[in-house]
Amino acid sequence: MKSKLALFALALSFGASVFAQSTSNVQSPKQALMELQAGNERFIAGNSIYPNQCLDRVASLKKIQEPFAAIVACSDSRVPAELLFDSGFGDIFVIRTAGNSVVDASTQGSVDYAVNHLGVKLVVVMGHTNCGAIKAVVSTPCEHGSTHDEKEGELPVLIEKIANCIPQYQGKEDQLDGAIEANVEAQTDKIASLPHVKAKTATGELKVVSAMYNLKTGKVEFKN
Numbered sequence: 001m002k003s004k005l006a007l008f009a010l011a012l013s014f015g016a017s018v019f020a021q022s023t024s025n026v027q028s029p030k031q032a033l034m035e036l037q038a039g040n041e042r043f044i045a046g047n048s049i050y051p052n053q054c055l056d057r058v059a060s061l062k063k064i065q066e067p068f069a070a071i072v073a074c075s076d077s078r079v080p081a082e083l084l085f086d087s088g089f090g091d092i093f094v095i096r097t098a099g100n101s102v103v104d105a106s107t108q109g110s111v112d113y114a115v116n117h118l119g120v121k122l123v124v125v126m127g128h129t130n131c132g133a134i135k136a137v138v139s140t141p142c143e144h145g146s147t148h149d150e151k152e153g154e155l156p157v158l159i160e161k162i163a164n165c166i167p168q169y170q171g172k173e174d175q176l177d178g179a180i181e182a183n184v185e186a187q188t189d190k191i192a193s194l195p196h197v198k199a200k201t202a203t204g205e206l207k208v209v210s211a212m213y214n215l216k217t218g219k220v221e222f223k224n
Contacts, residue, residue, distance in 0.1 A: 026068035029207030032122035033222065036069060039086035044218040052088025060090075067093040069122040070114035072107070072187065074100045078215055079128050085220075093118060099133030100125055102187050103161040111191055121206060123191055126220065127184035128213040134180045137163045138173045165190075184210045184223070 026032050042048050070093040071081045081087075081094045093114045095107060102108045102125075114120045127134075136159045163170045165186040169179035188210040191197055200206035210223040 026121060029121045029204070032068045032120075033207070033209065036085045036092075036122075036124070036220070037222070040084055040218075040220045042086045043084055048083075048086045050088065051086065052091055057089050065090050065093075065118065067091055067114070067118055067120055069093070069124060070095065070111060070118075070120045072097070072100050072102060072111065072123070072125045072191070073213075074098065074126075074128055074131060074133065076128060076132065079126070079213055081126070084213065084218065093120060098155075098158055099131060099137075099162045099183060100127050100187060101133070101158070101162050101165070101183070102190050103158070103165065108190075108194075112194075112196070115197060115200065115206065123197075123206070123208045124211050124222075125184055125188040125191065125208075126211040126213055127180050129177070129180065129215045131180050131183075133159065133162060134169075134183055135173075135176060137166065137183075138169050138171065138176055138179050141171050181212065184212065 026035055067090060069091075071085075072095045073079050073081045075096045075098050079096075081092060081096075085092060095110045095114075097107050102111060111123060115123065140159060140163060162183060166179055166182045169175055169182060172179070188208060192201065192208040197206065197208060201208060211220050212223065213220050
């Protein structure tokens with residue numbers, strides 16, 4: 001609490017710009033990963049500095065954005081990437097979808113946009129513990145072609161697409177943790193195998209990694 005009060009007092013003394021922190025110095029995948037790790041460490045320690053969250057920062061991004069990383073995260077309300085990595089406006093390009101999946105054109109197209117047009121240095125596919133979408137996969141019988149409840153809309157279609165990525169876990173409710181990790185790796189591999197992504201990773205200008213967020217501790221563990 002004292003550190004937060006001290007930060008607030010500093011802000012009053014020097015103006016809102018104390019909360020602005022440039023990320024323009026992030027020039028490599030390694031630096032991008034270190035930036036995310038440092039932000040998560042601040043978050044779990046209760047020392048978030050809330051960078052780049054002032055109106056000056058908003059105004060500076062009116063015509064252009066240059067995020068240093070793209071995060072494919074679950075739509076779960078408990079997984080707000082900007083807060084977990086203590087980042088602000090224009091820092092990270094966040095793509096959220098159930099089960100942090102890239103099984104449809106809109107999600108994959110968003111990744112393509114971040115890589116090809118925004119020039120992100122890092123793409124992170126971040127799963128999380130106790131994921132509801134993967135729970136649905138492991139609790140669904142292996143038989144395909146079953147009648148879907150119309151009240152569920154497109155949800156069964158999405159779950160089936162995710163299940164197709166990790167068929168070995170379908171119907172195995174006792175293996176939720178393994179299924180969550182396998183899905184993260186499957187989605188990461190999908191992105192990493194795209195030709196234009198492979199070309200950029202080959203030159204070292206881009207890196208694709210997987211990560212797991214722990215709902216209990218707030219810690220993000222990067223896998224590779």
